[in-house]
Amino acid sequence: MVSRRTSRVAVSLLGLVLLAGIRYALRWRSNPSPCPYSQRVWIDLPRPGITHSKLRTLLDPRPGERILELGPGTGYYTGTIAQAVEPNGTVHAADVQQAMVEHLHVRTRQQGHRNVEPIRGDGQQLPYPDDSFDAAYLVLVLGEIPDQERALGELERILKPGGRLVVGESLPDPHFVTLETLKRRAERQGLEFEDHGGTRVGYFARFGIQPMGDYRSH
Numbered sequence: 289m290v291s292r293r294t295s296r297v298a299v300s301l302l303g304l305v306l307l308a309g310i311r312y313a314l315r316w317r318s319n320p321s322p323c324p325y326s327q328r329v330w331i332d333l334p335r336p337g338i339t340h341s342k343l344r345t346l347l348d349p350r351p352g353e354r355i356l357e358l359g360p361g362t363g364y365y366t367g368t369i370a371q372a373v374e375p376n377g378t379v380h381a382a383d384v385q386q387a388m389v390e391h392l393h394v395r396t397r398q399q400g401h402r403n404v405e406p407i408r409g410d411g412q413q414l415p416y417p418d419d420s421f422d423a424a425y426l427v428l429v430l431g432e433i434p435d436q437e438r439a440l441g442e443l444e445r446i447l448k449p450g451g452r453l454v455v456g457e458s459l460p461d462p463h464f465v466t467l468e469t470l471k472r473r474a475e476r477q478g479l480e481f482e483d484h485g486g487t488r489v490g491y492f493a494r495f496g497i498q499p500m501g502d503y504r505s506h
């Protein structure tokens with residue numbers, strides 16, 4: 289039998305752990321920074337809300353396309369998209385951490401994909417020419433970037449007219465960006481909201497390039 293005193297102590301301890309977790313998450317949110325390579329175990333866990341097939345449906349990658357993945361991390365989704373653009377298509381992948389770039393290179397080669405080109409790069413200043421990609425995607429990345437609007441503007445810049453951008457977000461990522469905030473920031477950069485799948489706490493959202501107007505400020 290558990291005494292009343294023991295259960296009170298257990299409840300108090302649980303409350304303290306929860307509070308510490310919330311404080312930690314809030315501190316992370318107010319200081320956007322890349323998920324450290326040493327924490328990669330978290331990004332390899334299964335994601336029932338934002339699955340490979342949901343990303344594939346919304347992004348609609350086609351054979352021969354040139355696609356950019358921003359912040360691929362260890363490559364949770366990369367192989368799926370690389371396979372979809374085969375035989376002549378390529379997935380370029382830019383991550384700000386060299387350790388992630390190397391991990392992705394090894395993982396995709398082990399999976400048998402020769403059409404993935406990982407490089408070190410910052411989403412706020414992408415090392416690619418204007419209008420050079422058919423589509424781009426980023427999952428659990430935007431909230432880690434200090435200047436989100438600049439990164440969205442960069443994605444708009446490198447996409448061809450008619451190109452597609454898919455952004456994925458899900459709780460409990462401490463840098464979670466709500467769909468409403470994402471839409472506001474993306475639309476200010478000339479990206480037009482088209483569709484989304486999922487729920488308020490785990491979603492993929494697709495944007496297209498507005499045909500008229502020049503939103504490029506850099």
Ligand SMILES: C[S@@+](CC[C@H](N)C(=O)[O-])C[C@H]1O[C@@H](n2cnc3c(N)ncnc32)[C@H](O)[C@@H]1O
Pocket residue numbers: 321322323331332358359360361362363364365382383384385388409410411412426427428429432433434
């Ligand atoms: C939470 S992980 C998600 C990785 C992967 N997209 C996934 O879904 O598993 C975020 C990744 O974004 C990268 N990242 C953060 N800020 C970045 C930036 N400014 N430019 C490029 N990559 C960035 C991190 O290095 C990390 O690999």
